[in-house]
Amino acid sequence: MLQRLQGFLQSDFHEYNARPYARLSMRALHNLAEYAQIDATQRPVADAATMVLDYLAARFAASSNGLRRAATFRRHFDHRSYGPFFGNYSDEETWWGATMFGATQKLIELRHGRADWGSGSDMGQLAIGRYRVNDLIVDLLLRHENALYDGLAQTNYFQTYRHEGFEAYYHSNSYLISSGGIYTPLTGEYVTGAGHGAESFEHDSLGAALPTVVMPKWSLGKDRTELIRIDGHKDDDSRFNNCVGPNFACGLNPVVPDDLQGRFRQGPRPCAFAVAGLIADKWNQMGAEKGVFGCPTTAEANSAEGQGRFQMFERGEILASPGQNMVLAAFYKSGSNDIAVEWAITTRYSYDFFNVRWDKDGVNLGQWAVQHDDPNASRTGGNWTVPTKGNGKYRIVVEGCDGRPLSNSECRQGFSAPLILNLPGFGACTIVNGAWTFVDMTAGCDGLPDAGFFAAVNVLPCERDDCKFGFIYTNEKENDTLTSFEEKVIHNNGFTTYVSDGVNQFKKNDGGAVNFKPRHDANELGIVHMDDWPLNTYDMESLRLAKGDVVDADGKGCVVITNQSLHKALFLDFRNWEHPLERVVPLINIVNCQNVGGLTSP
Structure with missing residues (x-):
């Protein structure tokens, strides 16, 4: 035994x-x-x-x-x-x-x-x-x-x-x-x-x-x-x-x-910008600053496209589109990258169905017909979750139509002025810069406690095989912000070319460097050299x-x-199977199995 x-x-x-x-x-x-x-x-x-x-x-x-x-x-x-x-x-x-x-x-x-x-x-x-x-x-x-x-x-x-x-x-x-x-x-x-x-x-x-x-x-x-x-x-x-x-x-x-x-960072309270009119009605209906939108981050302004008035919030956008007598709202769904969209006719019009269309970076990703008798809709409004595909600029429009989709239908008032949301959004606890994603794990992001660090994740396509490769660099925040952390990482590594099958070098913010091999074998550590190894x-x-x-x-x-x-140090000496020995010793110097001195079994 x-x-x-x-x-x-x-x-x-x-x-x-x-x-x-x-x-x-x-x-x-x-x-x-x-x-x-x-x-x-x-x-x-x-x-x-x-x-x-x-x-x-x-x-x-x-x-x-x-x-x-x-x-x-x-x-x-x-x-x-x-x-x-x-x-x-x-x-x-x-x-x-x-x-x-x-x-x-x-x-x-x-x-x-x-x-x-x-x-x-x-x-x-x-x-x-x-x-x-x-x-x-x-x-x-x-x-x-x-x-x-x-x-x-x-x-x-x-x-x-x-x-x-x-x-x-x-x-x-x-x-x-x-x-x-x-x-x-x-x-x-x-x-x-x-x-x-x-x-x-x-x-x-x-x-x-x-x-x-x-x-x-x-x-x-x-x-x-x-x-x-x-x-x-x-x-x-x-x-x-x-x-x-x-x-x-x-x-x-x-x-x-x-x-x-x-996840999004909550700004100071009370809110810095006023909210009025139809936009204020929708914002208050959704819980105002305590709801899904949070505080406004801009004043109300004219839409760059179409005849609308919009206002940006910590977690989304609310827009009034007078040509359609429609108020639209879009916000980032908690716990995902998808975008929730709601719309309501303010007066006069009612419809058999609504077309919801969404584009990313100028390319159409999809369109969906929401029927008035769907559980999530009526003749004067509805909601839909837009499935996103990665980071970028999303444009979302809604139009009301009568008749049947893809057959005899009329959409007299046309599409609304567009909702425009970037992913990640302004105030998000992530920053995307090319192949880099920077993640804020400190206090203030969706009210979570302070984990005290930032993470930089680099993701690139492999030279062979259907895969991606990259690395994760973590850094305790000290006096940094996420933006300053990003700037340091990009300054040190922004022009570096990385490969999946070879040895790369990453320069840390403290001046140290690590040489690494993303695709490594079972008998390789993956770390080839690190200054503080x-x-x-x-x-x-x-x-x-x-x-x-x-x-x-x-x-x-x-x-x-x-x-x-x-x-x-706790010393466990089982080199002699007949005499197992355990004792606590003072840590005067480094204690390991090469220098335990006289602490040996009988």
Whole structure:
């Protein structure tokens, strides 16, 4: 048993981060830590199990944010597309972490404090057991989870794990960058259920590479599809998302979710511009400054096209088109990039249907006939959601018609003056500049708390294959605004040519540089060189079990867990399987498995 437990501190688990079996392994370790100590002759087994649990606790602290974890895993492979962080098929250590660390702020914010229905038995058993995570490790997690509220001193850190798969994490005061890892084929001798449908088990036991994600420290992100991310290669067996370093990630198919592009910054209150007449009637009907439009950002003015009067608002536009006796309103829908359009006849006219037409950058994208008996319309008005296709200038017009669409119909008053909306809109928490998208993750965007950083995402088409490639650069705001952040990034990199298959260079705002390769192989880190690289190697094959600022493990049974803030380290020495040893040591100098000195097993 001791030799088996020693193996976990030498090479981690074959079914690393398994869904749903990691919790069963944890339960077995808890049982050993709990009951082996009853018999004095078995006390080393209890100590060894406790050491493995402390190693896993430190890994959870370094790889999670608000209990949310997006780690690569082996088993079940079919769960690789499951996005929720607090669901039945989420990372198996989530509910273990909730019980052991108690860091439930994000669970309360994102799920009203409700645990998944399948978590109860595991959490109950853990709560009544004797094992408790070492205080040094608890502090590592809680210092980051609570610092925004309690003002605790924090330390940014970078951490890698090299088991049969690969994990890399960069934890800042404001966010976590979590690598997606690598696809790993099955090593046949470990197939569970051989002789009982072994072929299906072989597929099930493949190691899944997930998207690399940027996880902010506020109440956004109960599902990884809501996060800025790098999805990686579209084929599972070619997906290698290893490219993660401090403030940086690269790879294939970067994504900025529509939810983020649909956020807007609220301006000062009370509103700076007056609203009057028909436009004021519609604005007040929609909730005035507290409604979907927010405050006006311009005075009322004549339309550049047609005989209309319009006024721009924080989240849209309201327009009076007198030639049609029509008032139109368009606003950016919350949580998406689509545009909601409403219209109403003010007097005299009524129609059988309305044509809604929308163009982008001068090119027609679509037209739809809204019938008067549709649930969203009447003879004197209606609404429609315009599906957008990327960033650009959208022009939307509406006309009322009698008769039947595409047959005998008359549209006597013609199309209205146009609504003109740009995507992203004025005041949006994103800026688009060519291949660049800049995202504001600070206070004031749709009333969300301050996550404290900006992100620059560059997306370009690959030279080969049907894919895109690029990178994500994150920077804590300091004294910047989103505009000044954009200007610095463009000044340093705006004329740089990037390629998917070769080595590129990106210059950070602090003067440092990173050389990177977006399309990299399973045995490549993706980072070729970085000025502030925290490791002493770029060779992934030379990495030990764990290497980084929090956990150092040599793959021989030595594990050192460092807490810089407490100036202490937890030393787990399992190099001699017969004598597992655990102790806390002062952090006078850097402590790792190469310089632990006399702290050795008997």
